[in-house]
Amino acid sequence: MEFRRTHYTSHVTPEMNGQTVKLAGWVHEIRDLGGIMFLVLRDREGMAQITLFKKTIDPEVLKTAKALSRESVVLVEGDVKAEAKAPGGYELVPIKIDLLNPAKSPLPMDTTGKVDAELDTRLDNRFMDVRRPRTQAVFHIRHHMLSAVREFLEQEGFIEINTPKVVATATEGGTALFPITYFDTEAFLNQSPQLFKQLMMSGGMDKVFEIGPIFRAEEHDTRRHLNEATSIDIEASFMDHEDVMVILENLVVYVYEKVAERAVPSLKTLGIELTIPTAPFKRLTYDEAIEVNNENSKEFLEWGDDLSTNAEKVIGKFIGEHYFITDWPTEIKPYYTQPYEDKPTVTKAFDMMHPRMELSSGAQRVHDHDMLHKRIQDQGLNPDGFEFYLKAFRYGIPPHSGWGLGAERLLMTMLDVDNIRDVVLFPRDRKRVSP
Ligand code: AMO
Numbered sequence: 001m002e003f004r005r006t007h008y009t010s011h012v013t014p015e016m017n018g019q020t021v022k023l024a025g026w027v028h029e030i031r032d033l034g035g036i037m038f039l040v041l042r043d044r045e046g047m048a049q050i051t052l053f054k055k056t057i058d059p060e061v062l063k064t065a066k067a068l069s070r071e072s073v074v075l076v077e078g079d080v081k082a083e084a085k086a087p088g089g090y091e092l093v094p095i096k097i098d099l100l101n102p103a104k105s106p107l108p109m110d111t112t113g114k115v116d117a118e119l120d121t122r123l124d125n126r127f128m129d130v131r132r133p134r135t136q137a138v139f140h141i142r143h144h145m146l147s148a149v150r151e152f153l154e155q156e157g158f159i160e161i162n163t164p165k166v167v168a169t170a171t172e173g174g175t176a177l178f179p180i181t182y183f184d185t186e187a188f189l190n191q192s193p194q195l196f197k198q199l200m201m202s203g204g205m206d207k208v209f210e211i212g213p214i215f216r217a218e219e220h221d222t223r224r225h226l227n228e229a230t231s232i233d234i235e236a237s238f239m240d241h242e243d244v245m246v247i248l249e250n251l252v253v254y255v256y257e258k259v260a261e262r263a264v265p266s267l268k269t270l271g272i273e274l275t276i277p278t279a280p281f282k283r284l285t286y287d288e289a290i291e292v293n294n295e296n297s298k299e300f301l302e303w304g305d306d307l308s309t310n311a312e313k314v315i316g317k318f319i320g321e322h323y324f325i326t327d328w329p330t331e332i333k334p335y336y337t338q339p340y341e342d343k344p345t346v347t348k349a350f351d352m353m354h355p356r357m358e359l360s361s362g363a364q365r366v367h368d369h370d371m372l373h374k375r376i377q378d379q380g381l382n383p384d385g386f387e388f389y390l391k392a393f394r395y396g397i398p399p400h401s402g403w404g405l406g407a408e409r410l411l412m413t414m415l416d417v418d419n420i421r422d423v424v425l426f427p428r429d430r431k432r433v434s435p
Contacts, residue, residue, distance in 0.1 A: 003075055003100055011045055014082040014089035023048055023092060024075045024100070026131060027068050029112060037065060040087070041076060042111075042131070046265070049086040050076055050094055057094070064097045071103035071111060071131070119421060126426060126435060137266035138423055141259055142411055144266075146211060148258035149232055149407075152251050158207040158234060163196035165213060169385045171195055172334060176217035178227075189215035192404060194336065195389045197235035198365060201400040202392035209234045211407065221430050222309075223419045224357050224409060228428035232410075235402035241338075241348040241364040244401040245324055248352055248360060249279040251405075252322060256414065272415060281352070282323040284315075289325045292318050304329050309357075316355030326350045335375035337363035352405070354413040362403025369393035 008022030025043035039050040052065055068074065078092035108125040109117045111132050122129040129135050150160065166187050170177055171194045178189040193210050200208045214231045236244060253276060260267070260274045267274065284292070289311075290301050297314040301307070307315070307325070315325075330339045330347040337349040349363035366372045372393055376383045383390060411423045421427040426435055 003098075008075065012048060012080055012088065012090060012092070014080075014084075016080045017082040017090070019080050020077065020095065021080055021092070022075060022077045025073070026111075027070050027072045027074060027103075030068060030070060032066075037062070039065060039068070039076075041074070041092075042133075044136070046133075047087040049083070049088075049091040050078065050097075051081075051083075051086075051091040052094060061094050061097055064099060065094070068097075068099065069103050069105045071107055071128075073100040073103075074098060075100055119419065123421065123427065123432065124435070130425070133269050137263075137269040138411075138415065138417070139425065140266040141263045141270075141415065142407075142423060144259050144263045145255055145411055145414070146232075146407065148255045148262075149211065149251065151258070152254045153209045153234065156207070156247060158209045158236075159205065161197070161200060161205070161208045161210050162212065163190075163193040163210060165190045165215070169195070169389075170381070176219075178215050178217045191216055192231065193233050194334075194404070195386075197233055197402060198336070198397075198400065199389065199392050201235055201237045202395070202397040206237045206398075207234070208236075214404075219430055223421075224412070226408065226420055226424060226427055226429060230407035230424075232405040232407050233402065235400060237398040237400040239401045240399070241326070241350055241362065241401050244362055244364075244403055245283075245326075245350055245352070246280070248362065248403055248405065249277075249281045249322070249324075252281075252352075252359075252410070253277055253279045255410070259414065270415060274414065277322045282319055282321070284319070284323060284325050285327040286325055286329065286346075287327070289315050304331065306332050312353065312357060316353060316357075319353075320355055322355075322359075323353050324350050325353060333363065335372070335379045335381065336365050338366050348401075350403075352403070354409070356413055357409060359409050359413065360403050360405040362401065364399070364401040367393065367397050367399050 008024050012021055023041055025041045027039055028042035028047060029040040031038040035054055037052040041048045041050055052062060054062060075098040076092060076094050077096040078094040081091050081093055083091040109121055109128055111128060113132060166182060167190045168187055171192045180187050180189060192214050197208055210233045214229050216227055256274055256276045260276060292315050293301050293311045296318055299310055301311060327346050328349045330345055333347045333349040337347040339347045351358050352360040366375060369390060373383050373390060376386055408420050408423050412420050417423055
């Protein structure tokens with residue numbers, strides 16, 4: 001049986017009226033209306049209507065069609081007939097139907113969108129959930145988002161690196177680690193490429209980026225936290241925090257623009273019209289952010305408090321678009337952020353926010369070895385564990401800055417998706433490690 005992609009057409013248009021084509025895909029729907037039978041065939045391009053006129057059709061073809069179960073994989077050879085009422089503006093009158101692989105019934109979930117499935121059912125059967133046009137649209141957009149990120153950073157002179165995910169030390173003091181057995185010693189899953197991307201500044205790579213997994217062992221069960229997330233990280237030498245903030249806001253705008261341009265069918269499937277943010281984003285100092293919160297919320301924040309989820313919402317509602325929060329208290333930001341020389345209680349760190357949540361954190365980094373050593377100690381961490389990192393600061397490392405941007409959060413806020421699990425193929429959370 002011939003099934004190779006090169007032997008069939010995947011993109012049929014009404015202009016091909018009269019031509020004989022071959023289409024392969026899944027049986028999305030079967031409708032038997034007496035004198036006429038419709039099969040809806042689904043492939044990654046969309047839907048095609050196969051119309052069987054029972055009076056004129058070859059009885060063998062009709063027999064095969066009648067025996068089909070939904071979600072079976074078939075190859076259909078047929079004549080294209082322009083038909084304004086059919087999806088895509090054409091129907092296919094079959095000459096031959098080959099069953100490539102039958103699907104068992106009943107299905108673990110519906111793929112037509114007619115029956116709502118719980119998120120857990122969809123995630124348990126992700127292979128089938130991805131057959132739903134809406135789910136597939138999300139992951140097509142994710143592809144376009146990441147490809148635009150790569151394109152933008154490459155245009156800005158960044159090169160892509162890959163750093164280890166099995167590591168010996170914590171990066172983000174405070175956030176929990178997943179320990180693993182590594183031969184006869186203990187290791188951890190990396191929380192961030194932070195230390196490694198900084199090492200590359202000492203290595204003279206100047207502008208690097210990585211798109212990779214980060215692991216956080218926190219037991220939160222929220223709609224915006226995963227235990228394995230994807231982080232878009234950059235690090236750049238001879239740049240300060242303000243320089244990398246400009247790169248970040250321009251990247252966000254670029255990604256929105258490219259997704260709007262290139263993912264038209266997927267956005268249509270989701271019923272979304274993207275509003276492209278405009279750069280520069282508003283900049284609020286931490287002090288101003290606290291003030292906005294205190295004037296608009298029942299929850300009073302003192303200088304030095306981290307912003308609660310509620311405070312993020314209150315401030316986000318007040319601002320109403322993407323914005324930055326800059327100039328954070330040094331003590332609530334990681335050891336690697338660079339305090340202001342003339343005001344060391346405040347650090348050159350920033351968060352980039354969507355009105356719904358934080359999307360990114362970044363900073364100018366400490367590049368002075370002794371200061372870094374002291375900052376590690378001051379945060380209650382043991383500098384011995386950081387020797388491989390500190391070493392790179394003794395032999396000439398330029399001033400540098402960078403940020404980490406959560407890919408899932410960027411996508412979920414772009415598409416106004418409620419739950420972060422909906423934008424990851426196989427989410428990892430407190431209750432889920434499979435599939
Ligand atoms: P931070 O810990 O703020 O900073 O992480 C950066 C961004 O990554 C995303 N993120 C998450 N997304 C989903 N689930 C999680 N559990 C999760 N944790 C983080 C968020 C967040 O803003 N090393 C610094 C970055 C830097 O300074 O370069 C860091 O990791 O969108």
